[in-house]
Amino acid sequence: MxxxxxxxxxxxxxxxxxxxxxxxxxxxxxxxxxxxxxxxxxxxxxxxxxxxxxxxxxxxxxxxxxxxxxxxxxxxxxxxxxxxxxxxxxxxxxxxxxxxxxxxxxxxxxxxxxxxxxxxxxxxxxxxxxxxxxxxxxxxxxxxxxxxxxxxxxxxxxxxxxxxxxxxxxxxxxxxxxxxxxxxxxxxxxxxxxxxxxxxxxxxxxxxxMLVEHANGAMFDPPLGPAVYPRTVAPNRRPYETKDGHIAALIYNDKHWRAFTDAVRPSWNSDEYATLQMRAKQIDVVYGLVAQTMRERTTAEWLALFAELEIPATPINTLDSLFDSxxxxxxxxxxxxxxxxxxxxxxxxxxxxxxxxxxxxxxxxxxxxxxxxxxxxLGLSSDAETTVVDGNSPDSVNNRSVGATEAAAELA
The missing domain is CATH 3.40.50.10540 (Crotonobetainyl-coa:carnitine coa-transferase; domain 1)
Incomplete structure (x- = not known):
């Protein structure tokens, strides 16, 4: 029920x-x-x-x-x-x-x-x-x-x-x-x-x-690296430009990478980019290579291919467009x-x-x-002093108040 x-x-x-x-x-x-x-x-x-x-x-x-x-x-x-x-x-x-x-x-x-x-x-x-x-x-x-x-x-x-x-x-x-x-x-x-x-x-x-992922190597004693998660701050991490617009896609794990490269760039199935660990060490280079490739097709063509390969991808929505999703x-x-x-x-x-x-x-x-x-x-009277004014500002508001002096509202 x-x-x-x-x-x-x-x-x-x-x-x-x-x-x-x-x-x-x-x-x-x-x-x-x-x-x-x-x-x-x-x-x-x-x-x-x-x-x-x-x-x-x-x-x-x-x-x-x-x-x-x-x-x-x-x-x-x-x-x-x-x-x-x-x-x-x-x-x-x-x-x-x-x-x-x-x-x-x-x-x-x-x-x-x-x-x-x-x-x-x-x-x-x-x-x-x-x-x-x-x-x-x-x-x-x-x-x-x-x-x-x-x-x-x-x-x-x-x-x-x-x-x-x-x-x-x-x-x-x-x-x-x-x-x-x-x-x-x-x-x-x-x-x-x-x-x-x-x-x-x-x-x-x-x-x-912020430190969920960015604490990274800085968590250890002695530190193994700075407090930053490299993938998220790679300059080429942004929506990809296509022939006619933009698309967001993340070709991340090894399954996605092999599917993408087999379909688009078989030569990238080399030792240099073959595993997630290898790609992570040069993630901005990888993003840059993918960005160049994305300019070769339209957004619709990429979306169709990524759907077929089960790679996460989407066009870029506006906030207004969410209402029509x-x-x-x-x-x-x-x-x-x-x-x-x-x-x-x-x-x-x-x-x-x-x-x-x-x-x-x-x-x-x-x-x-x-x-x-x-x-x-609550069983209380509302006969205390009441203020009723017209307007559209903090000093001039339609309201019914208990007491008329300013409240002590200090925001954190």
């Missing part, structure tokens, strides 16, 4: 994160059935305002990583706001924040304070840097973390220019890391009944991520839902569960849309 509830049904998440790292983590939890309550300051998550949208504070980035959540506006510098959050924590399974350590402690919601309210809670700190190091209080964003973990340096080895990769990789990788950490802690709690504190930091996460659509990647602004086609859940599948559970909430309902569920 297939359940529409999702594997995290019954889990309540109190989400004090902003921008992308934390919200991406909790968005996946919402897709998988968790009730995610997004706690926002009166001005809202700043990501509401990074791009235009169909209504104030509802642009594509924010809507995508906050879909299926509820929004409550609490001014955590007010007694009423803090009391409401404490009541919410009593009902929660998971508490996630992306404030710096000093800021969350000043508000009275560090781990010790939260665990005193709810000892079973899984409390997750999403930081820029681990508290155990000298950089604990430094601010961080995706660009600075990309630089610090070495991404622009390896890009320079590949292209000649020190560039960021064209996606907010540090935010998303750290969000996924926070997700798996929370799942492990919930599994431990299921077996033991114990809650605990987690720390997930961008720099440490991305350093680990036969593979993604057949796999049910996209989910269209009705919203107050018309139909929205979401990139949905990339994983498949035979019994408890996830799915997009609704549009992202307007700022404070659920404040009154959540307070009522």
């Amino acid at each position: 297939v359940s529409s509830a999702g594997p995290l049904a019954g889990i309540r998440v109190v989400d004090l994160t902003a921008v992308v790292m934390g919200p991406y983590c909790t968005q996946i939890m919402a897709d998988m059935g968790a009730e995610v309550i997004k706690v926002e300051p009166p001005e809202g998550d700043i990501t509401r305002y990074v791009a235009p949208g169909p209504s104030p504070g509802m642009n594509g980035v924010f809507v995508n990583v906050n879909r299926g959540k509820r929004s409550i506006v609490l001014d955590l510098r007010s007694d009423h706001g803090r009391a409401a959050l404490r009541a919410l924590i009593e009902t929660a399974d998971v508490f996630v924040h992306s404030m710096r350590a000093k800021a969350i402690a000043k508000l009275g919601f560090d781990y010790e304070s939260v665990a005193a309210i709810n000892p079973r809670i899984v409390y997750t700190n999403c930081y820029g840097y681990s508290r155990r190091g000298p950089d604990a209080d430094r601010p961080a964003y995706d660009d600075t973390i990309q630089a610090e973990c070495g991404l622009p340096a390896v890009q320079k080895q590949l292209t000649g220019d020190a560039t960021y990769v064209a996606t907010i990789m540090a935010d998303k990788v750290t969000g996924l890391t926070a997700l798996y950490a929370i799942m492990m802690a919930l599994f431990h709690r299921e077996r033991s009944g114990e809650g605990q504190e987690l720390e997930v930091s961008m720099f440490e996460t991305m350093a680990s991520f 036969p593979q993604l659509n057949a796999a049910g990647m996209f989910e269209t839902i009705d919203t107050p602004h018309g139909k929205v086609r979401f990139p949905g859940v990339p994983t498949w569960f035979s019994r408890t599948p996830g799915h997009v559970r609704g549009y992202a909430p307007e700022l404070g849309a659920d404040t009154a309902d959540i307070l009522a569920e």
Whole structure:
């Protein structure tokens, strides 16, 4: 029997994160059935305002990583706001924040304070840097973390220019890391009944991520080589130019290499290139030779040959073309839902569960849309001072807030 509830049904998440790292983590939890309550300051998550949208504070980035959540506006510098959050924590399974350590402690919601309210809670700190190091209080964003973990340096080895990769990789990788950490802690709690504190930091996460393959010879004592995986920084490692366009192909293992050379360049079946180990020692030379050969045929001709030889190859997609991908659509990647602004086609859940599948559970909430309902569920009054203004900026937003002073949201 297939359940529409999702594997995290019954889990309540109190989400004090902003921008992308934390919200991406909790968005996946919402897709998988968790009730995610997004706690926002009166001005809202700043990501509401990074791009235009169909209504104030509802642009594509924010809507995508906050879909299926509820929004409550609490001014955590007010007694009423803090009391409401404490009541919410009593009902929660998971508490996630992306404030710096000093800021969350000043508000009275560090781990010790939260665990005193709810000892079973899984409390997750999403930081820029681990508290155990000298950089604990430094601010961080995706660009600075990309630089610090070495991404622009390896890009320079590949292209000649020190560039960021064209996606907010540090935010998303750290969000996924926070997700798996929370799942492990919930599994431990299921077996033991114990809650605990987690720390997930961008720099440490991305350093680990980059060193998976790039640690290479530098791992050994004494080092056997520099910290770099040569294949990925070979200057000729790029999509191949064909007669009429470009193609991505990886003629990598010995089976693929023999099939390719037998069909195209039998002379390359020599001792010089015969094995993967031999090719790896001169990988940029090999890429260059293949690049010259690729210019001899059209993209369609190469795709047909590679399909016949079972060599991984593909044309180069644009991001827009992903929405029309036969593979993604057949796999049910996209989910269209009705919203107050018309139909929205979401990139949905990339994983498949035979019994408890996830799915997009609704549009992202307007700022404070659920404040009154959540307070009522907690048995609290919403009669505190309320701000309702019109506009499309952090200082002028349609919202319903508990307390009117600025919240202490310091992003990691």
